[in-house]
Amino acid sequence: MRLVQFLSILRARWRLMMIVLAFAVGTTVIVSLILPKRYVATAAVVIDVKPDPIANIIYPVTSPAYMATQVDVIRSDRVARQVVRSQKLAENPAVREEWLAAGGQGNIESWLAAALQEDLDVSPSRESSVINVSYKATDPLFAAGMANAFVQAYLDTTLELRVSPAREYSSFFDSRSKELRENVERAQVKLAEFQRENGIIVSDERMDVEMSRLNELSSQLVTLQAIASESGSRSAQAGGASADKLQEVLSNPVIAGLKSDLSRAEARLQELNARLGDSHPQVVEAKASIRELRSRLGAETARVTGGVSVTNQINRQREAEVRIALETQRAKVTKLRAARDAGSVLQRDLENAQRAYDAVLNRLNQTSLESQTTQSNIFSLSKAVPPTKHASPKLVLNTALALFIGGLLAVGAALLIESMDRRVRVPEDVTESVHLPVIGVLPGAAMRVDSNRKHRLPPMLTRAPARLPSPERLA
Numbered sequence: 001m002r003l004v005q006f007l008s009i010l011r012a013r014w015r016l017m018m019i020v021l022a023f024a025v026g027t028t029v030i031v032s033l034i035l036p037k038r039y040v041a042t043a044a045v046v047i048d049v050k051p052d053p054i055a056n057i058i059y060p061v062t063s064p065a066y067m068a069t070q071v072d073v074i075r076s077d078r079v080a081r082q083v084v085r086s087q088k089l090a091e092n093p094a095v096r097e098e099w100l101a102a103g104g105q106g107n108i109e110s111w112l113a114a115a116l117q118e119d120l121d122v123s124p125s126r127e128s129s130v131i132n133v134s135y136k137a138t139d140p141l142f143a144a145g146m147a148n149a150f151v152q153a154y155l156d157t158t159l160e161l162r163v164s165p166a167r168e169y170s171s172f173f174d175s176r177s178k179e180l181r182e183n184v185e186r187a188q189v190k191l192a193e194f195q196r197e198n199g200i201i202v203s204d205e206r207m208d209v210e211m212s213r214l215n216e217l218s219s220q221l222v223t224l225q226a227i228a229s230e231s232g233s234r235s236a237q238a239g240g241a242s243a244d245k246l247q248e249v250l251s252n253p254v255i256a257g258l259k260s261d262l263s264r265a266e267a268r269l270q271e272l273n274a275r276l277g278d279s280h281p282q283v284v285e286a287k288a289s290i291r292e293l294r295s296r297l298g299a300e301t302a303r304v305t306g307g308v309s310v311t312n313q314i315n316r317q318r319e320a321e322v323r324i325a326l327e328t329q330r331a332k333v334t335k336l337r338a339a340r341d342a343g344s345v346l347q348r349d350l351e352n353a354q355r356a357y358d359a360v361l362n363r364l365n366q367t368s369l370e371s372q373t374t375q376s377n378i379f380s381l382s383k384a385v386p387p388t389k390h391a392s393p394k395l396v397l398n399t400a401l402a403l404f405i406g407g408l409l410a411v412g413a414a415l416l417i418e419s420m421d422r423r424v425r426v427p428e429d430v431t432e433s434v435h436l437p438v439i440g441v442l443p444g445a446a447m448r449v450d451s452n453r454k455h456r457l458p459p460m461l462t463r464a465p466a467r468l469p470s471p472e473r474l475a
Contacts, residue, residue: 008426009418016417017410024406025399032398037390040121040136041144043151044381047129067124070131070378073161074122074154080113082153083146120150130381140386147384158376166370173364180357187350194339194346210333217326224322228315265290 010017047070073079089095090108099108121134133150137143269286276283427438 013414020410020413021406025402028398028402032393032395035393036138038136038392039140039143039387040391041147041384042134043147043384045131046381048377071122079153083149084109084112144384144386158378166367170367170371177360183353187353191346214329221322224319228319
């Protein structure tokens with residue numbers, strides 16, 4: 001359809017269009033005036049971005065998911081039920097009668113919560129942590145009261161959602177701390193019993209002292225072993241044929257004097273033998289003197305070598321005593337080390353139990369503080385006040401929409417009627433209908449075109465002279 005044809009149809013059907021437009025606008029105005037006026041009251045809450053002073057966490061208020069979660073919490077049945085209970089709507093006889101008239105099925109609180117949620121509107125502000133809570137009602141006072149009630153119920157629910165888990169955690173950590181305290185006490189008792197049974201208190205200082213003593217005894221034993229080995233070899237030498245070559249024998253002054261006397265006596269004996277003979281009394285006397293000196297020298301040598309044996313025995317005895325002391329000290333150190341290891345295990349068990357108890361006790365203190373908190377990170381920013389102007393119905397807006405929609409309906413009705421009763425209004429209609437060129441146009445002439453595409457001239461043309469061709473010939 002061309003624009004000329006479209007405009008010609010609108011010009012021909014303008015009365016119908018005006019009727020449709022007037023009906024649409026009039027109906028909209030009448031309905032807008034008849035409908036009860038509804039008022040919208042708005043309250044606002046703000047979510048604090050500062051870290052929590054107890055839990056020391058920062059809430060992700062800038063996250064869209066967090067804001068969407070808070071919006072869903074406000075719209076939840078839990079908040080709506082809290083509003084019903086706080087406003088005592090279920091106790092209102094008129095409300096109860098309305099519920100019974102609606103069927104009385106289910107719970108009245110659930111029915112009221114669903115009814116309140118229908119008029120509730122929650123919208124978070126863009127790029128901020130403010131949430132607007134609006135409520136629509138026919139009474140401005142009731143709308144403001146419900147908006148404030150939803151905000152207060154939301155604040156109470158948020159605080160309850162925070163405090164309830166903290167109370168459960170506090171109860172859990174309390175019972176757990178009692179168990180851990182019992183574990184600490186048992187570990188302390190075991191350690192005390194172990195120390196009392198062993199009669200010692202194992203410490204690093206005592207272990208250092210005992211190890212120093214053990215090392216000292218080990219050094220003494222090594223030294224005495226060397227001395228005993230030397231004295232043993234000297235004792236063996238003293239008991240052999242070379243006893244006179246010992247250092248003690250060689251350095252003894254008595255033996256040295258006896259040896260000197262023996263050397264002089266032997267020299268005198270040789271002199272006497274050479275001068276007097278073996279049987280001379282002086283020779284016999286000299287031989288007796290030499291025998292006495294030899295006897296005295298042997299006795300003195302035996303006495304000196306006996307001292308070496310005694311020294312060897314003393315050294316061996318000292319070595320045996322030090323060895324016994326070393327073994328005793330080694331056994332003592334081994335016992336202390338075993339006791340320290342066993343005590344260390346008990347001490348570690350006690351320390352682990354104490355650390356676990358301290359950790360649970362810290363969590364218990366924190367959750368106890370969280371369970372006793374009286375505020376959350378959400379605060380009321382502004383209270384709802386009774387509105388002075390109604391929010392709906394909006395007469396001007398509805399009239400504008402009625403004009404627009406009514407205009408569309410008017411154009412549609414004109415086109416519909418035109419399609420049901422098609423007429424030739426412009427020369428292009430004749431060309432499109434019979435597919436023949438237009439010879440001439442008479443002012444005011446009109447032609448109907450039926451659904452079978454049969455053509456007939458209007459009455460003023462049928463009464464024309466015969467020189468005009470008939471529609472069959474034109475076809």
